[in-house]
Amino acid sequence: MRRATDPIANLSRRGFLQASGAFAGALLIGGPPWTRGAIAAEVADPASVGPWLRVAADGGVCVWVERAEMGQGVHSTLAALVAEELEVAWEQVTVEARCFDGALRSVLTGASASIRESWLPLRTAGAAARAMLVTSAARAWSLPVEECVARDGRVHHPPTGRGLGYGELAAQAAALPVPSQVELKSPEKFRLLGTDLPRLDLPDKVLGRAIFGIDVAVDGMLHAAPALSPVPGSALVSADREAALATRGVRALVEIPNGLAVVADHYWQARKALDALAPVFSGGEAVIDTPAYSRLLGEALDTPGLVAGAIGDPEAVFAAATRIVEARYEVPYLAHATMEPMSCTASARAGTCEVWTPTQAPLQIRRDVARALDIDPENVTVHPTLMGGGFGRRAETDFAVQAALASRNVARPVKLIWSREDDIRHDFYRPACAAQLRAALDGSGAPQAFALHVAGPSSDRELPSWLRGAITSAQKRIGSPLAPEGYLPDVVWWRLPSVARSGIDWIVAGSSPPLNYRVAHQRLECSLVENPLPIGWWRAVPASQNAFFIESFVDELAHAASRDPFEFRRALLPGRDRAVLEAAAEMSGWGRPRSDGRSLGIAQFAMVGTTVCEVAEVSVDGAGLPTVHRVYCAIDCGRALSPGTIRAQVEGSIVFGLAAALRGRISLAGGRVEQSNFHDYPIPRMGEIPEIEVRIIASDADPTGVGEPATPPIAPAIANAIFAATGRRIRALPLIGAG
């Protein structure tokens, strides 16, 4: 049963919501900053309860959010969840980012989870505040609560025409107990949700007033630029420290993990001093160059991997099959290349540290800065700022640790800014992966069994590369984790490195079963092949490679069955996903004869509860270069709370995936990343962007994620269109090649 249909939310359980009078004359409502899904929250510690919203004495409503605004528009939609139930006008609402002081818990923004996880808690908080305001008005008038209604920031009593503004009521309301039960609005009565509200963050962004991490200014602040080792783990063997220190404005050189930071009065002075420093690094991790690593991935696919999951009995079906189709695919490492390079301002003094930084993971920043400075995490305060793109890169903390160390060394606040070259060469990359796909077809060409085997690098960071490599290759040989669950006592087992516990890496392999198609027998295998380049979350994470593998291969299956790629998929998809497929096909005029020399390719994928289907309209010139003219996209993401924001996320996700599909490639040579800036890690410009049409499937299911799911289908949709145009099946990305 879906919780959204349950109109009553139990607030009193475990002292969940608390009102507070900490702001004079204001009503504050709060809850634990971390809740999974609904109200219930396993978090029972009242100390973790921080305010979510304030109704001030002037009637203004401030919504505090811990989710990071990285462009996805989530601050506005979260505020709308509160405003909807609170019954205030959108113009009365402001939103502020906050990281709860003192509480050692905080939210990580990722996995397109913000709305899914806030949908009930924030509405409940708004409804509780509304109920308290209505009650206090009824008491002031000595009238029955049932006769009072809230609307547009006021409580009205229609029979007598009386009215009181929320600001006038806030102080009295704050003295009331938080109701143990509130009724949430039925979605048919929504006035704000489901409409295109103007985003609250855009005016400042347009006028150049928005403060990003790089814009933070703190009194007495110095500026830093890092010299980072080009190979992970290499040592600084020489540097002209004297020349650097003699450069105008330079204050200090500070050792940081993997390099040195130059600290100067101004940023450009620090950058210039890096030239004088002329650092030389040597040694480091044995990073495997791209051609050799590609061979190793291929070899890993030649022998069985560790089984990550299976449904049905794929082995038996394959053994009995009369027709098996197989193909091998490959994708490169990718960088995030957020528009704002990594940056952090830190002020470390007397056993404390204050950090201002764009981050998806304030709690991790707090932990890692505390560890680097050897201080208590309680003494690290994180001020999240707006961020110039995240896409998973800002779930990392390396830049913050560097700034904190630099600040402690010079006993002044320091703002550290990376160059674009630092950013491209020192990312936590989308893993390079190769995949073997197999399907057993029946006489009509319908797949009876499907197997996906993905090989790629481990994302583990607990172990040194040599040990991780030894464990993963041993596991590959024996076909099982070194320490499978159930053989050792739990307390011991949980202390083992996660690599040894499972041998499966979700970032590489994705989850099982791999298909949303109705195929009864499926298997997912994973082979980890060591390469000590850091791996991280890249928008959509495993789906960014798996959708390309799977949806290109499904196209191959359709071709093998002599079936239309749309009809072939349609016959295999369950109802909701089929409706998305049909919508995109219908938008594109699928099946209609064309005379414009353009071809269509279709691909669909489901993740984070959302299903997306994209049709790419492509032409291929005489040299074999594709042009993507249009993309038709249908998305089912449950109830559309902010249609305009959903469309923006879909458009942006498609462009993000298009950039990777066409030219995205990080390659390794001499143990180093070869790319450095937008000339060799290009992202598309205006003239390369297709027209994008988006259709949001109407739904009254609970809202699901929209920040990522439209990225994965675009690469296979384009590749499938190229196949339709040329008969050439592309099994490796990028489609065009870098640069």
Next chain:
Amino acid sequence: MAVLRINGESHDVDLPGDTPLLWVIRDHLGLTGTKFGCGIGLCGSCTVQLDGEAVRSCLVPLSAVAAREIVTIEGLAESGDSRLFDAWLAEQVPQCGYCQPGMIMAVDSFLRATPAPSDAQIDASITNLCRCGTYPRIRRAIHRAARSREAARDEPGDETRD
């Protein structure tokens, strides 16, 4: 000592002549709407206007701008054509917003030279990068701004910056 004319005001700046205008604007004048993105003139996040022409300030040395009129996003927001900003908000263009000031500076300069641009002209002239992929909305906002500037020109008495 150089005298900079920025957003209609003069500033004395005592810095080496090879300091990029970008960092003069950001660190010495505290105008942070102009962003650092790539440092080699490829992304356009640092776009400002020099005597009305859009330039990438990470490539412009301080020594090259003496006696020239510099306008940053703060200056354009203060005294520029509000129709451009209105169009940007009407189309809800920004996502992360980091590239948008540079984008707007480039588009403002472009629209003064090309008041009624075609899509091909936009593609050829607006070469700034946006990692969030707001391009479809940027295109719509440019056309919207062009239309409203056109309409304003037809109404006597309604002055634009041009």
